[in-house]
Amino acid sequence: MADDDPGPAAYSQALSGKRVALVPMAMGFDLAQGWAAYLKREVEGWGGAFETRDPNWSIEAGAQAITDLINSDQHPDVLVVHSPDLNSYSKLLKKAQAKGIYVILIDNPANFPADAFIGSDWDRLGQLEAEAAVKACGDSSSKQIGLVQGDQVNSSSLYQYAGIMKVLAKHPDYKVVAKPDSNWDATTARNVTATMLQQNPDVCAIIDFWDGDATGTSASIRDAGKQGKIALVTTGGGEKTADCDKLESGEYTAVVTTELHKQSGDMNALIKFLLQSGQPAGTSKSYIYTLERAYTKADIKPDTCWDVKALQAGK
Amino acid sequence: MTGHQVWSQERIVLALAVLLFAISAVLLPGFLAADNLISIVRSVSVLGILALGMAIVIIGRGIDLAVVAIMAMSAAWYLQLLNDGWSGAAALGVTVAGVLAIGLANGFLIAYGDVPAIFATLASGAFVFGYVRSQLITQDAIPVPRGNWLESLGSSRLFGIPAEVFVFAGAAFVAYLFLRYTKWGRYVYFMGDNFQAARNMGIPVRPMIMLRYVISALIALVAGLLTASSLLSINTRVVNSTLLYDIILVVVIGGIGLSGGKGGIRNVIGGALLIGIMLNAMTIIDIPNIYQNLFKATILLIAIIVDSLLNPRDEQTASRATSDYTGDANDLEKHLCCGDGCRSACFCRNRNGG
Numbered sequence: 104m105a106d107d108d109p110g111p112a113a114y115s116q117a118l119s120g121k122r123v124a125l126v127p128m129a130m131g132f133d134l135a136q137g138w139a140a141y142l143k144r145e146v147e148g149w150g151g152a153f154e155t156r157d158p159n160w161s162i163e164a165g166a167q168a169i170t171d172l173i174n175s176d177q178h179p180d181v182l183v184v185h186s187p188d189l190n191s192y193s194k195l196l197k198k199a200q201a202k203g204i205y206v207i208l209i210d211n212p213a214n215f216p217a218d219a220f221i222g223s224d225w226d227r228l229g230q231l232e233a234e235a236a237v238k239a240c241g242d243s244s245s246k247q248i249g250l251v252q253g254d255q256v257n258s259s260s261l262y263q264y265a266g267i268m269k270v271l272a273k274h275p276d277y278k279v280v281a282k283p284d285s286n287w288d289a290t291t292a293r294n295v296t297a298t299m300l301q302q303n304p305d306v307c308a309i310i311d312f313w314d315g316d317a318t319g320t321s322a323s324i325r326d327a328g329k330q331g332k333i334a335l336v337t338t339g340g341g342e343k344t345a346d347c348d349k350l351e352s353g354e355y356t357a358v359v360t361t362e363l364h365k366q367s368g369d370m371n372a373l374i375k376f377l378l379q380s381g382q383p384a385g386t387s388k389s390y391i392y393t394l395e396r397a398y399t400k401a402d403i404k405p406d407t408c409w410d411v412k413a414l415q416a417g418k
Numbered sequence: 419m420t421g422h423q424v425w426s427q428e429r430i431v432l433a434l435a436v437l438l439f440a441i442s443a444v445l446l447p448g449f450l451a452a453d454n455l456i457s458i459v460r461s462v463s464v465l466g467i468l469a470l471g472m473a474i475v476i477i478g479r480g481i482d483l484a485v486v487a488i489m490a491m492s493a494a495w496y497l498q499l500l501n502d503g504w505s506g507a508a509a510l511g512v513t514v515a516g517v518l519a520i521g522l523a524n525g526f527l528i529a530y531g532d533v534p535a536i537f538a539t540l541a542s543g544a545f546v547f548g549y550v551r552s553q554l555i556t557q558d559a560i561p562v563p564r565g566n567w568l569e570s571l572g573s574s575r576l577f578g579i580p581a582e583v584f585v586f587a588g589a590a591f592v593a594y595l596f597l598r599y600t601k602w603g604r605y606v607y608f609m610g611d612n613f614q615a616a617r618n619m620g621i622p623v624r625p626m627i628m629l630r631y632v633i634s635a636l637i638a639l640v641a642g643l644l645t646a647s648s649l650l651s652i653n654t655r656v657v658n659s660t661l662l663y664d665i666i667l668v669v670v671i672g673g674i675g676l677s678g679g680k681g682g683i684r685n686v687i688g689g690a691l692l693i694g695i696m697l698n699a700m701t702i703i704d705i706p707n708i709y710q711n712l713f714k715a716t717i718l719l720i721a722i723i724v725d726s727l728l729n730p731r732d733e734q735t736a737s738r739a740t741s742d743y744t745g746d747a748n749d750l751e752k753h754l755c756c757g758d759g760c761r762s763a764c765f766c767r768n769r770n771g772g
Contacts, residue, residue: 131551131558131654159551160658255706284707288659289559289649291707294461298701301454302447315559315653322649325573326580344561411557 117379119150124172124179126165128187128211130157132315133411134340134363135185138209140414141367142183146374154179162187169195173202181205181374186213188256200385205377207370210361212258216388219373223338223361224392225259229266232336235357235397236308237274239334245305246274250282251292251320253312263312263338280306285316292319293326300327307333314339314346314358321354330354336397347408350400357397363409366393428673428685430724434717435692442699449702456579462668462694463582464641465661469668469686470593471637475630476669477597479610479678480535482631484524484543485638486662491550492517493642493652497560506567514639520546521635525628539631547657559653562646572647582644589637594683602629610678660711668693671718692717 123146127135139155146153156172158165169192172179182204186192193215196206200218208217212225236248250267253260264282271277280303283295292311300306300323309324311317317337324333334356339346341360349355369391377387398407442449468485475482492513499509520542527538551558562568574581597603605626608616617623646652672689674681696717700710 129558129655133557136557160655255708281704283701283704286659286707288656289651289653290464290645290656293649294457294697295701297457297461298454298698301451301457302702315655318559318649318651318653322572326648345559415556 114375114379115150118375121146121151121181121378122177122179123151123153123181123183123374125153125155125183125185126158126168126172127155127185127209128158128165129160130155131159132340133342133345134210134361136411137340137342137363137409137414138183138367138370141364142370142374145371149375160187162191166192166195169199173199173204178202179204180378181207183207183209183370183374184217185209186211186215186258189214189258197385203384205374205384207373207377209366209370210259212262216385218377218384218387219389219391221366221369221373221391222393223259223395224390225262226266226269227392228338228359228361228395229263229268230270231266231359231395231397232263232310232338232357233267233270235359235399236310236334236336237270237277239336239356240277240307244307246277247280247303247306248277249280249296249299249303249306249309251296251299251309251311251316252282252284253287253316254284260312267310285311285313285319287313287316289316289319289322292316293323294319296320296323297326300324300329300333308356309333309335311335311337313337314349314355317355321349325354341408343408343410346398347403350398350403353400357399359395359397360407362393362395369393426673427724428681428688431671431673431685431688431692434720435688435695438692438695438699442695442702446699446702449699452578454698456583458694458698459583459586459691460580461697462690463586464645465664465668465693466586466686466690467589467637467641467644468661468665469672469690470589470683471634472665472669473672473674473681473683473686474593474597474606475535475634476674476676477610477678477681478606478627478630479613480528480627480630481666481676482524482539482634483536483662484520484539484546485634485665486659487543487547487657488517488520488635489638489642489645490652490654490656491546491555491642492639493646494560494654495550495554496643497562497646497652498555500563500566501560514636517635517639518632521632522628524635525631528631529624529627543657547654551654555654558655559651561651568643568647569650571644572650580648582648585640585644589640590683590687597682602626606630607679610680612679664693667714667718 123142125139125142127138129135130139143153156168158168165187169184172182182199184192184196184206186208190213193213196215196217199206206217208220210222212220240246252264271279281299283299285292285295296309296319309320311320314337317335321335324330324335331353335354336357337355338359338361340363346358346360350358373391448454468489471485472482495516496509496513499512500506524539524542527533528535571581576584597606605616605621608621609623609626613623642652668686668689670676671692672685674685696714697710700713
């Protein structure tokens with residue numbers, strides 16, 4: 104008779120009762136709600152405790168939440184952090200690691216050697232967007248591209264821009280005619296796009312850096328009567344109403360989705376790995392980039408997008 | 419009336435706006451295109467509408483820091499109800515009732531609770547955001563359901579001009595009529611100019627305060643629905659943006675003093691147009707957002723400095739030596755002197771510098 108598999112006992116001993124905390128930039132948007140739903144199910148599944156904090160887009164509130172978590176009697180064993188910019192949380196996260204808390208950065212990279220970064224390679228993501236835009240424009244087009252950037256501090260915005268410019272450098276006949284910031288706000292995106300289209304009526308594609316404000320950009324294209332004539336490429340979490348429905352309706356031409364289920368799967372795997380590894384916090388430094396692609400109306404399938412309502416309801 | 423009157427802040431702002439407009443027209447290709455001019459007005463329509471409500475509150479010597487929260491959260495709640503399958507009329511009815519309740523609560527706290535407006539509305543704005551965000555809606559961004567009337571409103575055009583511009587113009591006209599020709603509108607000025615005197619002459623000051631905050635809340639709802647109609651969704655993150663400061667900026671830059679009692683709808687329109695021209699020109703030149711904020715702040719500082727150089731404060735009364743609202747001040751004095759014997763006589767003497 105064979106011995107019992109030693110795996111489950113070791114697994115349960117290492118994990119059971121461990122605490123995982125997620126501090127996103129806000130809990131009110133699709134990706135954060137998706138990550139939280141996947142993490143909660145998994146962590147509670149192996150007998151751990153899961154909690155979230157909602158800084159509601161405030162960097163100060165996020166810093167406060169992280170400080171509270173680090174200093175609480177029952178501090179988390181793993182801290183999953185969605186950083187708003189490159190530097191704000193670096194000192195705090197270092198403190199967390201000094202206390203033995205594993206730190207996993209998600210989605211937005213930061214100037215901090217976390218135990219793992221899980222999310223998009225934003226440079227690559229920008230390249231995918233630019234390739235989709237070039238393809239949508241075509242050889243006979245004006246080859247004029249407009250950008251609606253996020254801001255000038257968020258790493259996802261800065262690296263996305265770098266990636267886009269790399270691809271366009273390979274297509275010297277393409278020109279970026281305007282690159283305003285939306286500050287991630289849909290009304291601003293609409294206003295700057297309106298101006299961009301009046302100044303450059305021949306733009307063949309616009310790349311907007313986030314689906315959260317691309318609704319404004321698409322409103323502006325629609326107002327100019329150019330929906331279908333100007334390609335709109337953006338990126339988002341792949342939520343159904345935010346992305347796939349808009350690809351179906353023609354508002355968006357291509358969306359590079361950040362593949363929520365794969366990203367969340369990676370997070371869960373890394374949490375389980377780190378907790379069993381026995382290595383002190385702050386000793387490993389891995390980048391777990393999500394394999395991404397640009398989806399267009401032609402290649403979306405029923406499971407391309409996810410539905411935040413269904414996910415929260417546990418379906 | 420001194421020669422200084424020629425350069426009131428309102429005129430300085432108008433002059434700045436005209437100057438910016440002229441420079442942009444000469445230097446920026448496409449600036450003068452009809453579509454661009456429409457887009458300038460459109461880009462400040464919602465801001466302007468919110469500033470109308472704020473102006474009415476500020477002229478009456480108050481401030482409403484809850485407007486952006488009310489704007490975003492009322493529209494978000496309305497859209498959430500629609501998405502949950504409520505009928506349009508029921509959803510709108512409930513939302514309007516909620517907005518009225520908030521306006522009344524703000525006014526009640528300020529008028530009867532004697533809570534300073536700045537604290538009452540700061541707190542109620544945070545409450546509205548927190549309550550609606552946590553209890554009534556599920557996401558930061560709520561989409562407009564397909565085929566809703568807001569969708570048609572957002573895409574409707576008359577002579578190529580979007581609906582927002584007409585709503586702004588209409589709201590400005592109604593606000594003008596209210597302030598200029600109704601008894602309640604005149605009371606707003608009286609109360610802003612001298613609250614004690616207004617109370618002494620028998621103006622129902624407390625109900626009037628409540629009325630102002632209700633008007634402001636209802637205007638915020640209109641602005642929220644307009645925003646939703648043009649973006650086909652409302653994102654409640656706008657509550658954390660600089661929109662609230664932009665609204666106050668439009669009101670103050672237009673020349674409506676925060677101490678109340680002066681200014682009018684013209685000032686709001688002037689302030690809104692200046693901001694609109696500035697933002698549009700900077701976007702055409704492709705100036706990054708952080709610099710845009712810098713320019714905006716610099717223009718505001720210039721306007722304030724020029725105003726205080728040309729119109730120095732009167733040490734005795736701690737108010738501007740020149741009032742671009744003298745006609746109405748006389749109006750006020752007449753009311754006060756006729757209305758209430760000795761106290762108002764005293765008030766009149768003070769005003770006349772005695």
